[in-house]
Amino acid sequence: MFAIENLRKTFVAPGNVVVNAVDDISLGIATGKLITLLGPSGCGKTTTLRCLAGLERPEGGKIVIADQTVCDTARGVFVPPSDRGIGMVFQSYAIWPHMTVFENVAFPLRVARDRKYSNAEVKDRVLRSLEMVRMAGYETRPATQLSGGQQQRLAFARGLVREPKILLLDEPLSNLDAKLREQMRVELKLLQKRLGITTVYVTHDQSEALALSDEIAVFNFGKIIQRGTPQEIYRQPKSQFVADFIGSANFLKGKVKDVREAEHMAVVETAHGPFRCIFGQTVAAGQDVLVSARPEDLTLSDKPPGDGLNALTGKVSHRVFLGEVVDYLVDAGDGEIRIRAKPEAEFHIGQAVHVGVSPQKCVALPS
Amino acid sequence: MERNGQGALARAVAVVIRPRNLALIACVIVAGWLVFVPLAALFYTAFTEDTGFGPGPASLSNFVQAYSSWHIVRLFGNSLIFATGTAVVTLLLGGLVAFVVERTDAPLGPLFHSLALLSFAIPGLLTAMAWIFVLSPNIGWVNALMKQWFGLSEAPFSIYSMGGMIWALASHYFPLAYLALGPVLRVLDVRLEEAALVSGARYWQVMPKITLPLLRPAILSTTLLLFMLGMSSYEVPRLIGRPARIDVFTTEIQAATQNAPPEFGISSALGMTLLFICVVAVFFYRRATRNAEAFATITGKGYMPTRIKLRKWRWPVALGVLFMFFLALGLPLMTLVWQSFFRNLAQPFIGSASPFTWENYAFILHYPIFLDAVKTSVSLAAMSATLVVALTFVMAWIALRSAPKSGWLLDSIAFTPIAMPHVIVGAAVLFAYLMLPIPVYNTIWILLIAYVTLYLPYGMRFISGGLTQIHKELEEVAEVSGARMRQVFFMILLPLLAPVLLAAWIYIFVLAVRELGASVFLIGPGTHVLGTISLTMWEEGGSYGAVSALGVIQIIPLIVIVAGLRWLELRVQRRSEAAAAKAQAG
Numbered sequence: 001m002f003a004i005e006n007l008r009k010t011f012v013a014p015g016n017v018v019v020n021a022v023d024d025i026s027l028g029i030a031t032g033k034l035i036t037l038l039g040p041s042g043c044g045k046t047t048t049l050r051c052l053a054g055l056e057r058p059e060g061g062k063i064v065i066a067d068q069t070v071c072d073t074a075r076g077v078f079v080p081p082s083d084r085g086i087g088m089v090f091q092s093y094a095i096w097p098h099m100t101v102f103e104n105v106a107f108p109l110r111v112a113r114d115r116k117y118s119n120a121e122v123k124d125r126v127l128r129s130l131e132m133v134r135m136a137g138y139e140t141r142p143a144t145q146l147s148g149g150q151q152q153r154l155a156f157a158r159g160l161v162r163e164p165k166i167l168l169l170d171e172p173l174s175n176l177d178a179k180l181r182e183q184m185r186v187e188l189k190l191l192q193k194r195l196g197i198t199t200v201y202v203t204h205d206q207s208e209a210l211a212l213s214d215e216i217a218v219f220n221f222g223k224i225i226q227r228g229t230p231q232e233i234y235r236q237p238k239s240q241f242v243a244d245f246i247g248s249a250n251f252l253k254g255k256v257k258d259v260r261e262a263e264h265m266a267v268v269e270t271a272h273g274p275f276r277c278i279f280g281q282t283v284a285a286g287q288d289v290l291v292s293a294r295p296e297d298l299t300l301s302d303k304p305p306g307d308g309l310n311a312l313t314g315k316v317s318h319r320v321f322l323g324e325v326v327d328y329l330v331d332a333g334d335g336e337i338r339i340r341a342k343p344e345a346e347f348h349i350g351q352a353v354h355v356g357v358s359p360q361k362c363v364a365l366p367s
Numbered sequence: 368m369e370r371n372g373q374g375a376l377a378r379a380v381a382v383v384i385r386p387r388n389l390a391l392i393a394c395v396i397v398a399g400w401l402v403f404v405p406l407a408a409l410f411y412t413a414f415t416e417d418t419g420f421g422p423g424p425a426s427l428s429n430f431v432q433a434y435s436s437w438h439i440v441r442l443f444g445n446s447l448i449f450a451t452g453t454a455v456v457t458l459l460l461g462g463l464v465a466f467v468v469e470r471t472d473a474p475l476g477p478l479f480h481s482l483a484l485l486s487f488a489i490p491g492l493l494t495a496m497a498w499i500f501v502l503s504p505n506i507g508w509v510n511a512l513m514k515q516w517f518g519l520s521e522a523p524f525s526i527y528s529m530g531g532m533i534w535a536l537a538s539h540y541f542p543l544a545y546l547a548l549g550p551v552l553r554v555l556d557v558r559l560e561e562a563a564l565v566s567g568a569r570y571w572q573v574m575p576k577i578t579l580p581l582l583r584p585a586i587l588s589t590t591l592l593l594f595m596l597g598m599s600s601y602e603v604p605r606l607i608g609r610p611a612r613i614d615v616f617t618t619e620i621q622a623a624t625q626n627a628p629p630e631f632g633i634s635s636a637l638g639m640t641l642l643f644i645c646v647v648a649v650f651f652y653r654r655a656t657r658n659a660e661a662f663a664t665i666t667g668k669g670y671m672p673t674r675i676k677l678r679k680w681r682w683p684v685a686l687g688v689l690f691m692f693f694l695a696l697g698l699p700l701m702t703l704v705w706q707s708f709f710r711n712l713a714q715p716f717i718g719s720a721s722p723f724t725w726e727n728y729a730f731i732l733h734y735p736i737f738l739d740a741v742k743t744s745v746s747l748a749a750m751s752a753t754l755v756v757a758l759t760f761v762m763a764w765i766a767l768r769s770a771p772k773s774g775w776l777l778d779s780i781a782f783t784p785i786a787m788p789h790v791i792v793g794a795a796v797l798f799a800y801l802m803l804p805i806p807v808y809n810t811i812w813i814l815l816i817a818y819v820t821l822y823l824p825y826g827m828r829f830i831s832g833g834l835t836q837i838h839k840e841l842e843e844v845a846e847v848s849g850a851r852m853r854q855v856f857f858m859i860l861l862p863l864l865a866p867v868l869l870a871a872w873i874y875i876f877v878l879a880v881r882e883l884g885a886s887v888f889l890i891g892p893g894t895h896v897l898g899t900i901s902l903t904m905w906e907e908g909g910s911y912g913a914v915s916a917l918g919v920i921q922i923i924p925l926i927v928i929v930a931g932l933r934w935l936e937l938r939v940q941r942r943s944e945a946a947a948a949k950a951q952a953g
Contacts, residue, residue, distance in 0.1 A: 012772070053843075053847055054846075054847075055843050055846070055847070076381065080846070081843070081846040081847045082846050082847070082848075082849045082850055082851055083849070084847075085849075086847055087847070087848075088843075088844060088847040088848075090840040090843070090844055091840075092838050092840050094838060094840035094841045094843070094844040096841060096845075096859060096863075097863070098862045098863055107845065107848055107850070107858075108848035108849050111845075111848065111849045111850040111851070111854050111858070112849050113849065155844075158844075158848065162848070162849065168847075
């Protein structure tokens with residue numbers, strides 16, 4: 001496990017502008033879980049990870065890794081990265097080009113200070129690590145003669161060889177091509193579950209975050225905007241930023257007419273009539289809100305949708321065939337609505353259509 | 368309140384005594400001492416009265432004395448004409464070679480590149496000497512040959528003229544201009560030129576309208592660099608300019624310290640002007656190189672060199688360039704080698720009185736001062752190369768990695784000597800250690816101090832260049848893996864950077880062995896270096912044969928070293944290319 005309390009780190013950007021890279025962040029997760037720090041570039045996710053690793057020195061806050069306080073600015077505690085017992089995989093893989101595959105993986109054991117590893121033990125552990133990432137047989141290769149995917153696996157083997165208390169991953173898949181990335185994503189998830197190692201994963205790729213995480217922390221401007229399971233983050237975003245950053249969303253402007261606390265429902269008056277919505281963040285009657293609905297949750301029909309569904313009408317303005325799905329743009333009068341539909345039913349451009357969506361899939365967000 | 372104050376103080380102390388910060392402070396002190404103490408001594412000497420027993424009260428008398436005669440006008444004129452002329456001629460020659468090698472399909476490109484690098488092994492003093500053997504009105508064999516062929520009564524060329532000085536220096540520096548302009552021409556995005564062609568421009572319109580304007584920052588910066596080298600040149604003005612009574616700042620600054628009594632005040636007052644000109648040139652140089660990036664002629668991707676097809680002119684053009692190399696480098700060198708086998712003056716193609724002999728070499732190799740100077744020069748060069756590499760390694764690492772916020776400070780300190788001509792460093796170091804109670808005067812240590820100061824910028828440039836090639840994460844992942852700073856340094860950084868460190872070491876070693884401009888100030892009765900004994904032997908009438916043999920003996924090992932460096936560089940390059948190709952295939 002690890003816990004971060006009130007972490008603060010500022011940088012001085014060109015022009016002497018002080019940037020709050022990490023602005024009072026608290027975060028933690030239980031042993032064996034995988035948490036993803038997700039956000040656009042410059043949101044503070046990588047800085048948080050680097051503070052956790054000890055590669056950055058925070059101005060304020062406390063960090064505990066597996067019951068050891070590794071950083072506490074109030075008491076002047078700062079454990080250097082070498083003594084934190086962590087494994088880390090960098091975006092660039094950072095494979096040492098002057099060593100063989102074997103020596104790359106063996107390095108953490110050779111410099112270890114908590115115990116001495118015999119040669120036999122080093123060999124045994126390195127081979128086991130390489131096997132784990134399916135790189136057995138490559139030991140004697142110079143590290144420069146590996147493909148991107150192999151370097152990636154090697155970086156994982158090196159990160160895991162010491163059996164670290166916590167594994168830190170800084171966008172480890174972003175340099176791979178799309179197909180390999182998906183394959184590695186699955187392997188990574190299996191490996192992490194099998195080893196039961198607490199893992200912090202930094203990415204700007206929302207689909208990676210949804211696929212891998214036990215928990216996601218969405219970052220923006222140095223703050224955590226929302227935390228939750230992938231389902232919660234996707235289904236109940238608490239802000240327009242989260243709804244927009246994770247997946248894609250349609251937004252309709254409206255005003256809250258009525259809040260039914262018991263049902264956890266709000267009725268929002270929009271240009272298309274009343275919409276019944278759920279909400280992540282509490283809203284009050286009279287408040288201006290945005291109604292967010294995901295394209296794949298909307299249905300298209302030439303007849304009005306059934307009772308209990310929110311509805312609007314419009315005209316098909318664009319149609320993009322993507323194979324497994326078809327994307328439609330519907331001109332709803334006050335803006336365009338994106339709908340992702342199955343390719344079976346066909347609507348042509350200019351056709352008047354009815355759009356329906358379940359209230360459970362509409363989220364009222366404070367605007 | 369008081370408690371808070373103490374807490375803040377304790378925290379500040381804790382921050383300062385972190386090992387990285389201690390290293391930063393140590394570097395600032397050492398490098399700052401090397402650079403600014405001599406400069407301060409120079410300023411102090413210039414702005415105080417020269418009592419003959421060291422500096423007296425503050426005064427401008429040195430300036431009045433140095434700048435009040437008409438002589439100063441000639442000094443300015445000579446220096447500026449010499450430096451500008453050298454820059455222009457060098458740029459034209461070097462630019463021509465760069466264009467042929469990089470933008471046409473003329474053969475022999477790699478040979479020219481290697482020749483250019485090898486030229487760097489030849490000490491400037493010996494080039495000047497060799498040109499005198501070739502083009503002196505009295506003893507120059509080309510002149511003698513011309514007179515004989517065309518029945519002239521007067522020598523057609525004279526090396527002892529402004530033109531001769533410019534030619535002697537330009538022939539030595541043009542490979543440098545080629546090496547500076549070549550890469551720029553190579554990476555210039557051809558598509559920018561092609562876009563002009565497609566837009567309807569004729570081929571002859573593209574050069575002046577597109578190519579040259581794109582190259583302007585590179586041409587400007589190279590010109591400034593060459594101008595500065597011309598301004599700082601000491602060897603050519605000393606050997607050729609002095610007998611011709613063409614004085615420039617460098618020779619005047621040195622001469623003033625040799626007067627009886629020595630006029631340190633005047634020397635440093637003249638030094639102020641030279642320093643000022645060089646600082647201005649460096650300022651504009653750095654601005655030009657910064658703008659060069661803004662021009663972004665380097666796109667990196669999808670670059671496909673299209674070279675001008677010379678067709679039947681391929682070989683004639685290549686041979687023309689080869690002839691130029693022969694004229695500029697081969698001719699003086701071969702003359703020097705030829706002369707070294709004869710006791711008296713021996714003009715090639717013209718009947719020589721004395722017979723072929725090895726005795727000059729035998730003489731030099733048994734000449735005690737020579738052996739002494741070799742020992743001093745080699746050990747000085749090795750020590751200064753080692754010290755500079757070690758110091759700039761730490762400085763570059765701190766500047767780039769550990770304390771990027773204070774990095775500019777180290778960077779500026781290390782680069783300051785770029786604007787300091789060798790004679791300025793020599794004079795300033797001399798004045799400083801005559802005043803300071805540190806007994807290094809008349810020992811090799813004062814030379815070592817000057818050399819380290821002189822070569823700081825070269826070390827810094829090499830090593831920070833190498834360090835930026837090494838991804839920061841390679842070190843960070845080692846730290847995270849449990850390695851201490853020391854282990855990161857020795858197990859990761861040092862092996863990765865070893866080729867760069869070695870190249871920097873060799874480069875500085877060669878420069879230091881060749882050094883003359885600062886050494887002339889700092890040698891004493893007991894210390895000689897190769898440059899100063901060559902100069903003394905030349906000026907004090909050693910036989911032509913012995914002087915030439917002394918030169919050849921210096922040049923040969925230097926050429927071997929530089930060739931070795933080139934070989935090392937090519938090997939590293941090929942290895943990394945091979946590795947990249949294999950990784951692609953794997």
